[in-house]
Amino acid sequence: MKSTFWKVVSLSWLTLLAVSFLHAGELDLLVQELVAKGVIDPGRAQEILTLTEEQMRKEIAKGEVSTLPTWLQKMNIKGDLRLRNQWEKMENDTLARMRQRIRFRLNGEADVSHSIKVAYGLATGGTDPRSTNQTLENSFETKSIMLDYAYVQYVLPRYLTLMGGKFYNNQAIWSASDYLWDTDITLEGAAGLVNYRQFFANVGLYFLDEMGKVKDVIKDNPRLFLVQPGMTFAREEAFDWKIAATYYRFANVKDKAFDHAKWSNSFYTVGTKKYLANGYNNLALATGFSAYDKLFPYVGLSAEYNVNLEADSAKSGLALSVAFGHKKISARGQWQVKYQYRKLERDTWLDFLPDSDTYSGKTDVQGNKLSIQYGLSPKVIAGINYFNNENLSGTIVPETLVQLDLQFKF
Numbered sequence: 555m556k557s558t559f560w561k562v563v564s565l566s567w568l569t570l571l572a573v574s575f576l577h578a579g580e581l582d583l584l585v586q587e588l589v590a591k592g593v594i595d596p597g598r599a600q601e602i603l604t605l606t607e608e609q610m611r612k613e614i615a616k617g618e619v620s621t622l623p624t625w626l627q628k629m630n631i632k633g634d635l636r637l638r639n640q641w642e643k644m645e646n647d648t649l650a651r652m653r654q655r656i657r658f659r660l661n662g663e664a665d666v667s668h669s670i671k672v673a674y675g676l677a678t679g680g681t682d683p684r685s686t687n688q689t690l691e692n693s694f695e696t697k698s699i700m701l702d703y704a705y706v707q708y709v710l711p712r713y714l715t716l717m718g719g720k721f722y723n724n725q726a727i728w729s730a731s732d733y734l735w736d737t738d739i740t741l742e743g744a745a746g747l748v749n750y751r752q753f754f755a756n757v758g759l760y761f762l763d764e765m766g767k768v769k770d771v772i773k774d775n776p777r778l779f780l781v782q783p784g785m786t787f788a789r790e791e792a793f794d795w796k797i798a799a800t801y802y803r804f805a806n807v808k809d810k811a812f813d814h815a816k817w818s819n820s821f822y823t824v825g826t827k828k829y830l831a832n833g834y835n836n837l838a839l840a841t842g843f844s845a846y847d848k849l850f851p852y853v854g855l856s857a858e859y860n861v862n863l864e865a866d867s868a869k870s871g872l873a874l875s876v877a878f879g880h881k882k883i884s885a886r887g888q889w890q891v892k893y894q895y896r897k898l899e900r901d902t903w904l905d906f907l908p909d910s911d912t913y914s915g916k917t918d919v920q921g922n923k924l925s926i927q928y929g930l931s932p933k934v935i936a937g938i939n940y941f942n943n944e945n946l947s948g949t950i951v952p953e954t955l956v957q958l959d960l961q962f963k964f
Contacts, residue, residue: 633660634963638687642955655687659702669709673721677702683814684736684910703740715747726758728784728798730842730856732909733873733896739907743777754798756782762804763812776810779803797841804834804904808864816905818916820868832901833864844881852881852890860902868900868918868947879927888929895922899946913943913953920946921953933963 582603588594594602636657643650656678663673676699679686688697705719717726719742723735726745743760762776784798809829820831838860845853854877862869879890897920898908905917913919921943928936941955 628664629662630664631660631662632964633658634961635659636959636961638960639958640955641957642953645952654690656690656697657686657688658699659686666706669711670706672704672706674704675702676700682910683740683906684738684915686738713748713750715749716745717747718744721745726756727780727782727800728754728756728796728840730840730858731873731875731894731896733858733871733894733898734838734860734903734908736907736909736915738910752785752787754784754786756780756784762807763810774806776804776806776812779805791846793843793845795841795843798839800836800838800840802834802836802838804836807904808833812904812906814906816914816916818900818905818918820865820901832862834901834904835863836860836903837863850878851888853878854881854892862902865901869902871898871902872896880929883927883929883935884932886929886931890925890927892925893922896920897946911939911941911955911957913941913945916945918946919943935959935961935963937961 586599589596589599634657638655638657640653640655641650659675659677661673661675663671665671677686678688678697679700679702680698681700686700686702701720703720703722705717705721708716710716720740722737723729723739723741724737726741726747727735729735741758741760743758745756745758748755758778758780760778760780762778765774765776780800780802782798782800784796786794786796788794807830811827811829815828815830817828821828822831823829838858840856840858842854842856844855847853854875856873856875858871858873860871873894873896875892875894877890877892880888881890883890896912898917900918903917905915908915908917912923913921921941924940926938930936937957937959939955939957939959942952944950944952
């Protein structure tokens with residue numbers, strides 16, 4: 555009777571201590587000591603630790619842990635680190651280039667209210683909007699951390715989401731691949747997203763540059779307006795199919811010079827300065843189909859086509875992709891193989907936007923990409939990317955690029 559009494563007292567005190575303080579290491583030591591003294595058995599000890607962890611998670615989610623600051627309880631933080639070895643060679647070069655690169659990202663979000671949240675991301679990299687990689691060089695110099703994104707999101711009941719600030723392009727524009735939009739690009743402006751049953755629609759106003767003191771700032775500042783209606787068809791654990799049409803209106807880009815341009819679009823020169831020779835008014839069509847089967851957990855097919863309505867020639871592009879394996883690597887032993895062919899003519903699309911690994915992100919390019927990923931654990935992914943591309947006009951110069959990646963998520 556006495557032994558039972560002290561067990562109850564010990565367990566009650568242990569539970570109170572665990573809920574009052576969030577010191578996981580001390581709690582583990584205390585449970586181990588109680589097991590060693592025979593107060594509780596190992597099975598009961600594991601049950602206490604599991605229940606306590608679940609309880610603490612619930613209280614943190616509700617902001618009810620008195621020993622932690624409220625802002626910390628409301629903040630959800632995650633990130634990843636990627637190690638990359640990259641080899642690349644142009645056919646007309648006598649030597650290949652070999653680089654070792656790292657990418658580090660830290661992302662956080664917090665609820666302001668039931669329907670409003672603020673999110674931010676920090677990442678390695680410089681001012682290049684299409685890369686968060688840092689090359690290991692220059693006698694161990696320190697690496698830059700930049701603001702990758704920062705936005706506020708307001709979710710209205712049921713159908714509408716509003717976003718403002720700086721956010722990833724795939725949050726506001728549905729694309730079947732990185733054919734038009736490099737996945738590192740974060741848009742700057744405002745977006746409205748509608749989802750109603752099978753129908754979705756995305757609209758956005760984004761700012762490309764600020765031209766300074768001009769006669770009419772609103773008229774002359776380059777900007778992008780887009781509207782994207784689409785449909786989704788799905789059957790749980792069987793298939794999903796998405797199709798969308800996107801109208802991109804790039805205002806005030808003709809006769810402008812943009813930072814980070816590759817100058818593979820048509821341009822003219824005044825003195826030493828280059829200027830775009832065309833406007834860009836694009837229509838894009840995209841579709842993506844995914845099927846789920848016992849033989850292959852995931853098979854994906856996608857196709858994209860776009861045309862620049864303001865260009866006279868070299869104005870269209872196409873991308874075709876096939877993937878199989880697992881749609882997302884989230885466990886040890888999961889894998890995915892993906893192949894893509896793409897063709898992007900000279901004046902199809904502004905050349906500071908497409909995937910930067912494909913022929914340095916230029917237009918006037920066609921070629922192939924093969925990617926393989928394998929899960930070493932739920933949070934560690936190994937991958938290899940192989941690119942083989944060439945320019946479409948002038949002297950044809952093929953380029954080969956190989957990337958070996960090891961990514962760690964936390």
